[in-house]
Amino acid sequence: MIRLENLTKHFGPAHNPFVAVDNVNLDLPTGEICVLLGPSGCGKTTTMKMINRLIQPTSGKVFIDGKDTGTVDAIELRRSIGYVIQQIGLFPNKTIEENICVVPDLLGWDRRKSRMRAKELLELVGLQPDLFLKRYPKELSGGQQQRVGVLRALAADPPVMLMDEPFGAIDPINREVIQEEFLKMQKTIRKTIIFVSHDLDEAVKMADRIAIFRGGKLEQYATPDDLLARPANSFIEDFLGSDRALKRLRLIPVRNAMQTDFITVQNSDSVESALERMRSSGSAAAFVLDAEGVPQSLLSAQVAGARSGAVADHAEPVKGAVPVSGDLRHAVSLMFAHDMPLLPCVDEGGRLAGVMSYRSIVHNLGHGETA
Amino acid sequence: MEIVRFIIDNLDIIGARAIEHISIVFLAVGIAVATAVPIGIAITQSKSTADTVLYLASMMITVPSIALFGLMIPLLSPIGHGIGYVPAVVAVVLYSQLPIIRNTYTAITNVDPALREAAKGMGMSTWQRLRQVEIPLAIPVIMAGVRTAVVMNIGVTAIAAYIGAGGLGTFISRGISQSDPRQLVTGALAVSLLAIAADLFLALVQRLLTSRGIQGDVTQ
Numbered sequence: 354m355i356r357l358e359n360l361t362k363h364f365g366p367a368h369n370p371f372v373a374v375d376n377v378n379l380d381l382p383t384g385e386i387c388v389l390l391g392p393s394g395c396g397k398t399t400t401m402k403m404i405n406r407l408i409q410p411t412s413g414k415v416f417i418d419g420k421d422t423g424t425v426d427a428i429e430l431r432r433s434i435g436y437v438i439q440q441i442g443l444f445p446n447k448t449i450e451e452n453i454c455v456v457p458d459l460l461g462w463d464r465r466k467s468r469m470r471a472k473e474l475l476e477l478v479g480l481q482p483d484l485f486l487k488r489y490p491k492e493l494s495g496g497q498q499q500r501v502g503v504l505r506a507l508a509a510d511p512p513v514m515l516m517d518e519p520f521g522a523i524d525p526i527n528r529e530v531i532q533e534e535f536l537k538m539q540k541t542i543r544k545t546i547i548f549v550s551h552d553l554d555e556a557v558k559m560a561d562r563i564a565i566f567r568g569g570k571l572e573q574y575a576t577p578d579d580l581l582a583r584p585a586n587s588f589i590e591d592f593l594g595s596d597r598a599l600k601r602l603r604l605i606p607v608r609n610a611m612q613t614d615f616i617t618v619q620n621s622d623s624v625e626s627a628l629e630r631m632r633s634s635g636s637a638a639a640f641v642l643d644a645e646g647v648p649q650s651l652l653s654a655q656v657a658g659a660r661s662g663a664v665a666d667h668a669e670p671v672k673g674a675v676p677v678s679g680d681l682r683h684a685v686s687l688m689f690a691h692d693m694p695l696l697p698c699v700d701e702g703g704r705l706a707g708v709m710s711y712r713s714i715v716h717n718l719g720h721g722e723t724a
Numbered sequence: 725m726e727i728v729r730f731i732i733d734n735l736d737i738i739g740a741r742a743i744e745h746i747s748i749v750f751l752a753v754g755i756a757v758a759t760a761v762p763i764g765i766a767i768t769q770s771k772s773t774a775d776t777v778l779y780l781a782s783m784m785i786t787v788p789s790i791a792l793f794g795l796m797i798p799l800l801s802p803i804g805h806g807i808g809y810v811p812a813v814v815a816v817v818l819y820s821q822l823p824i825i826r827n828t829y830t831a832i833t834n835v836d837p838a839l840r841e842a843a844k845g846m847g848m849s850t851w852q853r854l855r856q857v858e859i860p861l862a863i864p865v866i867m868a869g870v871r872t873a874v875v876m877n878i879g880v881t882a883i884a885a886y887i888g889a890g891g892l893g894t895f896i897s898r899g900i901s902q903s904d905p906r907q908l909v910t911g912a913l914a915v916s917l918l919a920i921a922a923d924l925f926l927a928l929v930q931r932l933l934t935s936r937g938i939q940g941d942v943t944q
């Protein structure tokens with residue numbers, strides 16, 4: 354666990370200091386990612402650097418797992434904390450292997466053990482060890498360097514990581530890929546991470562908690578969903594933007610928002626009987642499934658109310674389906690793309706598991722606002 | 725033709741003189757590297773100290789060598805080395821300071837601050853940072869300074885023949901005093917060839933000392 358207690362940093366002369374970080378208090382539970390977010394110059398980097406004491410706090414304390422870091426030797430402290438910087442900072446004179454092994458070597462690990470570790474780590478992000486271990490940083494693409502920068506911080510398996518805009522130096526497409534990759538990795542490594550960003554989308558994606566800074570002050574500290582649903586003041590509201598409700602879409606899993614009260618019908622059933630069953634069960638659509646349970650076509654209550662005859666004649670083909678493991682953003686995107694106000698939600702086998710409607714989405718987004 | 729004949733007849737003496745010459749330059753530049761590189765690193769800590777040190781080293785290099793040799797006669801005579809090998813070495817050590825200090829200083833201050841930051845943030849001590857990051861990255865530029873010093877001082881050492889230091893300059897000084905163009909040309913030719921050979925040799929050393937990861941990135 355990381356705890357910042359009244360953390361403050363002044364720069365410049367004591368009689369007229371510039372307050373870069375102003376009395377910040379924050380608790381981050383073990384295994385979570387906290388994103389420090391805010392406009393440039395608001396004190397994010399300074400706050401982060403006080404944690405590994407690259408910057409000495411003017412006052413206040415930093416505790417890691419209950420231990421006051423001010424009482425630990427600074428060099429030892431830094432070796433126990435993974436550090437990733439925006440400029441990546443791989444040492445160009447060292448091979449990838451040597452770069453990854455910097456901290457293990459500083460800690461005096463057995464050589465075989467550290468080289469083994471470098472190999473494992475490269476494999477973890479899909480870089481073939483025999484291809485990359487002996488290469489130099491300049492022989493890698495930006496994205497590959499970025500990955501190695503993260504691996505280097507992970508090499509000695511530190512419980513805590515500091516990442517200062519770690520994916521900032523990379524093009525948007527690769528950034529998305531690396532973010533996903535890192536989140537997947539984090540599911541197993543469960544590091545306690547302080548992550549600096551000035552990009553709201555990145556923060557919403559990466560964070561378990563977001564700390565919004567402004568002029569050195571911590572303005573709000575909340576989960577991404579909480580923050581988007583209930584910004585504490587108008588500055589934060591402006592910062593989040595007028596489309597903040599849309600940003601929440603990504604945070605809500607399809608599984609939690611879909612309705613499961615759909616009904617299934619046969620192609621040969623009459624529209625009238627299908628409508629009758631929809632009305633009595635209160636569901637908005639009836640699906641025709643194949644033998645495996647995969648939705649083939651759907652009949653909405655609206656269409657059924659205006660037609661008669663067999664289901665087969667009026668049901669519309671299913672042009673898209675969202676996996677239940679997806680998020681609402683994905684669902685909405687499919688609804689727009691296929692012009693389907695009712696979207697089937699399917700499990701890994703493609704079998705129907707629920708249905709998503711505009712109404713259920715609005716209902717889910719509305720939740721936070723009113724609470 | 726006469727000159728070629730002279731060279732062939734005197735190959736053994738030319739060889740001996742060349743070895744004297746090389747021993748003066750390489751001993752002196754060796755000593756200079758041992759002093760100037762640490763000085764160049766040390767002065768990165770303070771801009772004003774750096775300016776002063778670089779100014780003094782520049783002053784040094786403006787003193788004509790013949791004057792420097794003259795100055796050293798009274799200074800080194802009390803220890804019995806007013807002329808000869810010792811003042812020659814001392815002069816070369818002094819002249820080598822500027823190119824090596826300046827290049828070391830420039831190379832270390834030009835190391836990307838992000839690398840310094842990464843090294844520090846990962847828990848390297850100042851010494852570890854120098855040894856693992858800053859010096860390896862500075863090597864090509866430091867070596868360029870060493871090469872400048874060597875080439876320049878092969879010329880300075882030729883003049884040291886006038887204070888009895890030996891070396892290839894002996895042919896030149898005798899050629900002048902005896903109005904013997906054969907010795908004069910032989911001496912001049914040998915000094916030039918030695919300078920070229922030494923530079924090529926040091927270029928090779930530079931390559932061997934430079935990490936493959938930064939090879940070709942940095943030129944002087």
Ligand SMILES: Nc1ncnc2c1ncn2[C@@H]1O[C@H](COP(=O)(O)OP(=O)(O)O)[C@@H](O)[C@H]1O
Nearest residue numbers: 364365371373392393394395396397398399400
């Ligand atoms: N070493 C320093 N000396 C003086 N001012 C500094 C120093 N480091 C940072 N600052 C100032 O402190 C403020 C916060 O900086 P920083 O933490 O780097 O911001 P952020 O990372 O949020 O962009 C900025 O206004 C910056 O100019």
Ligand SMILES: [Mg+2]
Nearest residue numbers: 397398399549
């Ligand atoms: Mg910053």
